[in-house]
Amino acid sequence: MPDTVPERTPLHDRHVAAGAKLVEFAGWAMPVRYGSEIEEHRSVRGAAGIFDVSHMGELRVSGAGALDFLQRMTPNNVARLKPGRAHYSGLLTEDATYVDDLLVYQLDVGDYLLVVNAANLDGDLDWLRSHPHPDCTIEDHSDRYALIALQGPRAIEILQRHTATELDAISYYHFVGGAQVAGESCLLSRTGYTGEAGFELYLPPEAAPAVWDALVDSGAVPAGLAARDSLRLEAGMTLYGHEIDRTTTPYEAGLGWVVKLKKKVDFLGRDVLVDQKENGTERQLIGFELRDRGVARQGQSLFHGDEEVGTVTSGCWSPTFEKAIGTAYVPNRLAKPGTELEVAVRRRRLAAVVVPLPFYRRD
Amino acid sequence: MYPSEYRYTENHEWLKIQEGVCTLGITDYAQNELGEVVYVDLPEAGDSFDAGESFGAIDSSKTSADVYTPLAGEVVEVNSALEEEPELVNEDPHGKGWLVKIRFSSSEGLDEMLSSESYEELAKGQG
Known part of the structure; x- marks a missing residue:
């Protein structure tokens, strides 16, 4: 990480005024929590939380060749999208290992918005540009968007108070481009990273503070990156740098549903994925919970008896279940729920048991 | 904020020294950095540690942090209340949230510890 001052999101002043603890994350000063991260987590599960995720990167891919280009660069079937629809890929x-994971929004015919991890933005741009397509341009539009996530069982009711757009009519992974929220123009996307209902709002940076204020005034609780991480882990959602990276494939990560082998395009990684689909993978991502007191963390080793069998990819204390949970890669033979493992936490071995993913699914 | 009778380390531990025994905990700055404490992993009475050695760890919902003793010695008591109420580390880090009492075998290292004023400066600079 270069020794530079972290970038500030358009909501920086709001975070400072709210007394947030700010940390540097992917080159950005981001709120990790405002008060209690456990209370923030529970607010999202029980009511509504609001997150500033303006650090995320947005890449505009457009031109007559944009569809062909994205079909080659991503494993999901971009031809199945239409304007107003998005998918995860x-x-x-x-x-077939991950450069990044992302959302693909189809804005219009031949016009797409890729939403990528902040930490991978430069690498993604390099990667995409090193596979050029003659009729397609790639532009970094990250500084044109602030991104607010409003999540939780009350999220839609709160948002509806500030928009004339009928939110119930927007299905999961659909979006409305020219919506008005609190008098500001934005893209309203029914997506999220918490396991709860909700929307993500892509806004012009200068519009973000007014929308944030309106939603907070209506009862949305500001929540930081700490709560975002424990929420996504409970919901079994992968995080780049943890469950997925340049060494893991979609099938290993339990993300085989994004791989559309039947699409008639030779996309990057296809040969390896065809082989893994046919012959299986050697290891897979599992969820576990600890039976002993303690919390497992990324990088710690997993044991089955005396044999070291894997590595923890994420671990946290779950505010919903009030126990420590985590994810790890293990050989297939040890992936069955109920399998007893141990995690090496400092000088101790903590008893763990494999449980189904996701840990949490809303009713 | 930081009791003047305590000594402090650059690693954000505090020590209260009485008759060859030091009571050790983490500072208010440290607990605020960690976030809400959910487990405290402590040694057992009778365990011995070298100066600079990790004697346990504190888990918050988000991260884990090792805790170190700046003085060599033997653990004479651990704060067993933390097993049921780890949040005491957040609520009263300089008091009820103490971690261990160590009978130190040597006072080597004591001179390098910080006064409350110096520690406050350090914490301010990092915060």
């Missing part, structure tokens, strides 16, 4: 290497 990945940027894969020839080895």
